[in-house]
Amino acid sequence: MSALLEATGVAVEYHRRGAPALRAVDRADLTVARGEILGLVGESGCGKSTLGRAVVGLLPTAAGEIRFDGRPVVPLGLRRRAPGMRGLQMVFQDPYASLNPRRLVGDQVGDGYLLGGAARAEALRRAGELLERVGLPADAARRYPHEFSGGQRQRIAIARTLAAEPSCIVADEPISALDASAQASVANLLVELVRELDMGMVFISHDLSVVRQIADRTAVMYLGRVVEVGPTRQVWSAPAHPYTQALISAVPRADGAGVLPVELPGDVPDPARPPGGCRFHPRCPVARPECSRDDPPLVALRDGRSAACVLQTAGEAARPLAEPRPVAAE
Amino acid sequence: MGALLEVEDLTVWLATRGGPRKAVDGLSFQVDAGEIFGIAGESGSGKTMTALALLGLLPHAAKTAGRAVFEGRDLLAMPARELRAVRGRKIAMVSQDPSTSLHPMLSIETQLTEHMRHHLGLGKSEARGRAVELLATVRIPDPEQALRAHPAQFSGGMRQRIAIAVALACEPRLLLADEPTTALDVTVQAGILRLLHRLRRERDLAVIVITHDLGVMSAVADRICVMYGGRTAEVGPREDVLTRPRHPYTRGLLDALPHPEGGAATLQPIPGSPPALGAVPEGCPFHPRCGFAVPDCRAVRPEPVLVASGHLAACPPDPLGGAA
Structure with a gap:
């Protein structure tokens, strides 16, 4: 099976006046197949949003290759997007910022159809259908964004994305700005759409527990690199990379047990000056001397996973890391 | 031992173009020295307005009723000058966004x-x-x-x-922390939660943690108050509230969380959305979204009643009582 969206060795740089270019994403690989949800997680500043924008062509790449449906993704310029690229769409985090407050919802959703050559009446009618599809009343088309709650606005933004009849969606923190109960229902909607329309989806989130729930595969990023990727169940039950382990241990559980989450000491280093060797080694609880020297590549492990850690690739320890120790108090 | 803070029947009206609207409606709770007390709820549940009322920092033209007795004196009745001497000195606040x-x-x-x-x-x-x-x-x-x-x-x-x-x-006795970790990554959040936990132990500091995140509650709070529509849905010891909830809203919030072990493909949202300011339904504010509602829920405003030791719930039909 060939991948629907495939990024290989992607690097993205931000150029700043009077400073060296900042490489926010470096040698990142990811693939998404039809009908598959790839969760992309990591701390803020790890480059997950940058990578998400690059794979849809919103940011130019400094190196590497991105292919969608067999064709190279070229960065969005001032001119109209290449027709083959309409199937690759993005959902943004903030539905308060991504919708135009002064245009009717139906017009905004219908834009995709207008660009596809439909007449306005036809575009409006089909926009109404899409709004119903995402769980909104059909008369939503004749209202303005401010009349809707955050969760409803995100549904509108999703409907607008669907108007382009995408086969792949990159959703950047699509539920983070929403209330708890709206989060669950919007996440469910996205899962349903992926299954029903046989789309691929990259679901970017800092909320690890949601990704664990809905993603088929999970990719973990740290400081511009993908450090681990694999089937969600394996990644979570037996993380291969110490950073994945640290992230999982930091998630507090609502089980009433009063267990404090495990702290990962230190801050994410400045991406303009990444540490030499393995980028995680200064914070890694199991780092060895060679970790400050060798930069480990992402290597396939035997269970369908890949990880970038010498502990795994040395062959000596292709096994899950130890369970986190329960810690009573600081 | 007397409580450090005793809130009784706190009601807050916010001024809107359509007239005053109740944001907090008859809230009562108490916090002891050295205790971490959690207030949970979705946006619009009144949790932040509760904190601002205690500090006298409500928006202009807001009105309050009830009492909030801190170290023997009512914060709500205190002249502004005296409240300024308490605020920042005895009671301090940490807000969501450190930037x-x-x-x-x-x-x-x-x-x-x-x-x-x-x-x-x-x-x-x-x-x-x-x-x-x-x-x-x-x-x-x-x-x-x-x-x-x-x-x-x-x-x-x-x-x-x-x-x-x-x-x-200024070595406060009470710290109000409004979504103190919401803007932070989980790894950083873990450090802040451990810090709050340590400060409480070392300084006998009372902390009110306001958050929508029940995982955060579970990690640090001793007791939890779940608010809905400006009122208490349920209040009690952390473990009771999170493992044996007696209010359908708390149950719904817990069910909407991703399961800690993963697995089930879909999440279970609570149908509908929380009431807007001034549009809180009659009777039980949660009844339009509640799967257990009976006709009385529409008419009678439920008061929190003791359902277990130290555990109060405002749900007279008590559909979850049998599960305990």
Whole structure:
């Protein structure tokens, strides 16, 4: 099976006046197949949003290759997007910022159809259908964004994305700005759409527990690199990379047990000056001397996973890391 | 032992174009010294307005009723001048976003020492010495150096630690923390939660943690109050509320969370959305979204009643009672 969206060795740089270019994403690989949800997680500043924008062509790449449906993704310029690229769409985090407050919802959703050559009446009618599809009343088309709650606005933004009849969606923190109960229902909607329309989806989130729930595969990023990727169940039950382990241990559980989450000491280093060797080694609880020297590549492990850690690739320890120790108090 | 803070029948009206609207409606709870008390709820549940009412920081033209007795004196009835002496001195606040709660143009030293000098009458060098200690307490590396720096030079997690140091400067008895970790990454959040937990133990500090995140509640709170539509849905010991909830809303919030072991493909949202300000339904505010509602729920406003030791729930039909 060939991948629907495939990024290989992607690097993205931000150029700043009077400073060296900042490489926010470096040698990142990811693939998404039809009908598959790839969760992309990591701390803020790890480059997950940058990578998400690059794979849809919103940011130019400094190196590497991105292919969608067999064709190279070229960065969005001032001119109209290449027709083959309409199937690759993005959902943004903030539905308060991504919708135009002064245009009717139906017009905004219908834009995709207008660009596809439909007449306005036809575009409006089909926009109404899409709004119903995402769980909104059909008369939503004749209202303005401010009349809707955050969760409803995100549904509108999703409907607008669907108007382009995408086969792949990159959703950047699509539920983070929403209330708890709206989060669950919007996440469910996205899962349903992926299954029903046989789309691929990259679901970017800092909320690890949601990704664990809905993603088929999970990719973990740290400081511009993908450090681990694999089937969600394996990644979570037996993380291969110490950073994945640290992230999982930091998630507090609502089980009433009063267990404090495990702290990962230190801050994410400045991406303009990444540490030499393995980028995680200064914070890694199991780092060895060679970790400050060798930069480990992402290597396939035997269970369908890949990880970038010498502990795994040395062959000596292709096994899950130890369970986190329960810690009573600081 | 008497409670440090005793809130009784707190009601807050906010001024809107359509007239006053109730944001908090008859809320009662108490917090003991050294206790971490959690207030949970979705946006619009009244949790932040509760904190602002205690500090006398409600928006202009808001009105309050009820009592909030702190160390024997009613904060709601206190003249503004006396409240100013309590606020920042005895009761301090940490807000969600450390990039807005710290002044971007002032050095950390200025922000840390200003109110120590004002409230405690400390001299400049004395205040500076205390500031260094405080930064060490919240685990800022190289405190001397940090004093000369400005907020932008720190990461979000470090800024929140500094904001907590500012709040602790006058050795308050009560800390109000409104979504203190919502803007932070989980790894950083873990550090802040451990810090709050340690401060409570070392300083006998009472903390009110306001958050929508039940995982955070579970990690640090001793007791939890779940608010809905400006009222208490349920209040009780952490473990009881999270493992044996007696209000359908709490059950719904827990069911909407991703399952800790993963697996099930879909999440279970609570149908509908929380009521808007001034549009709280009659009777039980949760009844239109409740799967257990009976006709009485539409008409009779439920009061929290004792359902287990120290555990109150405002749901007279008590459909979850049998599950205990």
